[in-house]
Amino acid sequence: MSPIYWLTREETWFPPVSEALTEPDGLLAAGGDLTPERLIAAYERGIFPWYCTGQPVLWWSPDPRAVLYPEELRVSRSLRKRARNASATVRLNSSFDAVIRECAAPRSVDAGTWLTDEMIGAYQRLHALGYAQSVETWCDGELVGGLYGVCLGRVFFGESMFSRKADASKIALMHLVTECRSRGIVVIDCQVVSEHLASLGSRAISRQAFQALLKQHCHPHPPARWE
Numbered sequence: 001m002s003p004i005y006w007l008t009r010e011e012t013w014f015p016p017v018s019e020a021l022t023e024p025d026g027l028l029a030a031g032g033d034l035t036p037e038r039l040i041a042a043y044e045r046g047i048f049p050w051y052c053t054g055q056p057v058l059w060w061s062p063d064p065r066a067v068l069y070p071e072e073l074r075v076s077r078s079l080r081k082r083a084r085n086a087s088a089t090v091r092l093n094s095s096f097d098a099v100i101r102e103c104a105a106p107r108s109v110d111a112g113t114w115l116t117d118e119m120i121g122a123y124q125r126l127h128a129l130g131y132a133q134s135v136e137t138w139c140d141g142e143l144v145g146g147l148y149g150v151c152l153g154r155v156f157f158g159e160s161m162f163s164r165k166a167d168a169s170k171i172a173l174m175h176l177v178t179e180c181r182s183r184g185i186v187v188i189d190c191q192v193v194s195e196h197l198a199s200l201g202s203r204a205i206s207r208q209a210f211q212a213l214l215k216q217h218c219h220p221h222p223p224a225r226w227e
Contacts, residue, residue, distance in 0.1 A: 007032030007059070012041045017061040017207060026062030033057065034122035036129055040220050043150055043157050046210055048191060053116050063207035066190035066197055068158075070180045073173070074201035083171050088139045090175040092226040096127045099134040099146040103160035115160065123159070126150060130222035135176045137168040145169040147176060149188075151226075154217040156180055157189040173200065179226065186217050 005015045007029050020028040028047060032038055034057060042048060042059060051058040075083075100123055104115035126132035131152065137145040145168020147161035156176070161169040180188060189210075190202045 005029040007057075009033050012038040014042060014045055014047055014059065017046055017211065020061045020063070020207075022063075026060040027058060028061050029059040030056045032059070034118060036122075036125050036131070039122060039126060039150075040131065040152070043152055044214065044218055044220060046189075046207070046214050048157070048159075049119070049122075050114055051116075052114055060191075061207060062192055064193060064204040065207055065210040066193045066202045067205055067210065067213075068177075068188040068190055068197070068200070068202040070177045070185065070188065072201040072203070073177045074199065075174060079167055079170055079174075082167050083174060088137050088144070088168070088171060090172060091136045091138060092179070093127075093134050095136055095143055096132065096134040096148065097124060098143055099136055099148050099162070100124070100160075102143070102146070102162045102164070103148065105162070123148065123150075130225050133226045135172040135179070137165075137172045139165060139168070146172045151185070151223050153219040153221070154184055154186045155189060155214065156185050156187075158191070170200070183223070187213055 004021065004027055005019070007013065009032060015029060017028060020026050034049065047059050047061045049057050050060055100115065100120055104120060123132050132148060132150050134148040135146055136143055144165040145163040147158060147169060149156050149158040161172065163169040190197045193204045
């Protein structure tokens, strides 16, 4: 693997995303910290943190990039029927901490988690500042699914989702898209290409095209808290 940039804690600086490795795809830098200032600077540049316990903070900008345009959400007939008939309600930001901790829970007995306590604390701080939002699916008073992400200007950067009941996270995504449309958000960043996201309507675009979207639509001013 080629050398990557090492970030210090003294300044919120990032190298150009064009310097990211192709293997592993998108790895750009290591080190630094997870202060709100650095995270906002990262998202503005199309960079996000992802690392495991015992590693330094690793910063990524993959190419291609998975995005979902709100008007392109693909909802199957069965999902639309389930969403219509389910005894579920959707809330915004009523339990951000619970959502992120559910997203951090291992998906299986042997699986670990990339959402370390340090990461959880970082996004809780962004939430307190008005940047990070959660969309939650509730059923009979129980949180059964949801997602969270960061909103900067007219871009929503999706981070993670979870389900404790069939399609609960997809119902949250449907409502996220509705919320994005009402707020003039033009694109939802899905980070990495996957078959699951593609089945919901996401598409892969080049890093260069994603950077152009950010230049036009992303700015660091915090939105009004979603309610």
